Amino acid sequence: MHVTAVPETVQPRHLIVTVYGLYARETGGWMSVARIISLLADLNVDEPAVRSSISRLKRRGMLEPVRKSVAGYQLSTEAEAILREGDHRIFQRDRATLADGWLLAVFSVPESERYKRHLLRTQLTRLGFGTTTPGVWIAPANLRDTTEDMLRRLDLARYADLFHSDHLAFGDLRTKIRLWWDLDQLERLYEDFVRAHSRRRPRTDREAFADYVRLLTDWRRLPYLDPGLPKEVLPPRWIGIRAADTFFTLQAQLAERAKRHAVMTS
Template sequence: MARTRDSETEDWGPAGHVPPRQSIVTIYGLYGGAGGNWMSVASLVHLLADLGIDEAAVRSAVSRLKRAGMLESTSRGRAAGYRLSEGAEAMLRNGRERIFQARRATLDEGWVLVVFSVPESERAKRHTLRTELTRLGFGAVSSGVWIAPGHVHDEVEAMLARLQLRSYTDIFRSDYLSVAPDLAAKVRTWWDTESLQALYVRFLATHRPVVERLERGETLSDVEAFVAHVRVLTDWRRLVYLDPGVARELLPAKWSGTEASEVFDELHARLAGPARRHVARVRSR
């Protein structure tokens, strides 16, 4: 059965809307390192307000992230705040290459197969394993056999070790031995490429106008750059984890992923500096 969503994307709304929880993860991933992955409550509330998210929604999202083991409460002096948990730090660290150096497979690099069996008595672990495989872009060949391009091997090994799920799985490197047109048809059953294409079109409709403004010579304030940077990276993070990164030859003829990648790279290069200046000013108050 084709899959395009994971547990981190279930609360996404209309185009241009970024859920508070996803925005907080992006902010910590982009700017948390400068403060040892710690941020005061006041700074977090201020930055989320810049994104149009009110304080009640911020506190609700933080509570959910704490329950999920992503954030931990800690204070510095008199300032209350939150830091990333060790598990969250590892997850964001492992994801940077995929986000900023997203790559597409070639036909000759093969596949990685994860075969797993989890006892019914440990169904929560089975759910976690399926969720994490989906998040890494795997498609389901059958209920216990999942597939991804070969270059995902290191990421899935790191995930299984981090979550202590390796004992439930066998991992294989493989080649597909039938003809390419048959493989392209299989790809459409393992992944919902039509829905992914629609998400790329939506991404372009949301973020390409910012590129066009910059190309016309318009200047964004640091606050505007921050807002645009968080939004584009949050949207992009979602897509690169849904996109399996299969070879271009196996994708529909009409495919907007390549242009979306160019738009993301352009905006990240132009917005990162002024956005970081804004965050530094907010955190110094």
């Protein structure tokens, strides 16, 4: 699986999803438009960009308009499911081990349902699967539950088979991992993340909020590109481990201060 570098400028809609994931679900998944605009202003996103991004998220089925004395938007059922799945991936620190084995996904989709084939490939890529050969996808076995949930939720289970396997022979597994995942590109993305966030020193809760939302927004794509591959098959001194240390250290420092600011913003 080859990944594409993400531009340095984060799209406002990604920031909005992060804000909803952090601060809306505790109160039923709803947030007023005024509060969204105010919180995004702390991230230097202007009102027209916020409104445009909300409309885009609405078209994509992530947000639904719900009025509660004032205009606001509610997370959709699908968005809630995506965020719940993301919680485990984003905040899960433990990596897989070789003893866990591997999860193989094999699928067959009729030509008349090519859109389902595209959806399957997109979702397996999003979960961090690599490809061994066309039609055979591989990931650490600890992604089994997440993969099963995705296949059932999107009504794709009837097209796929999942297998729990071990690599018995032949060839060097480290070499093969580099064929199945683009570790060079992952390393560059991790380096960018560490460089962007390792020197953050917010002085106020407002700055802590802005730093934490950007930290989490930048981090949450990385556990999907790197599905927690076992240390035994990674290069020595793998920077992904340092990047994880950076994220979890900053999360511990920023989360409560950021929440305090978000709660005070109406």
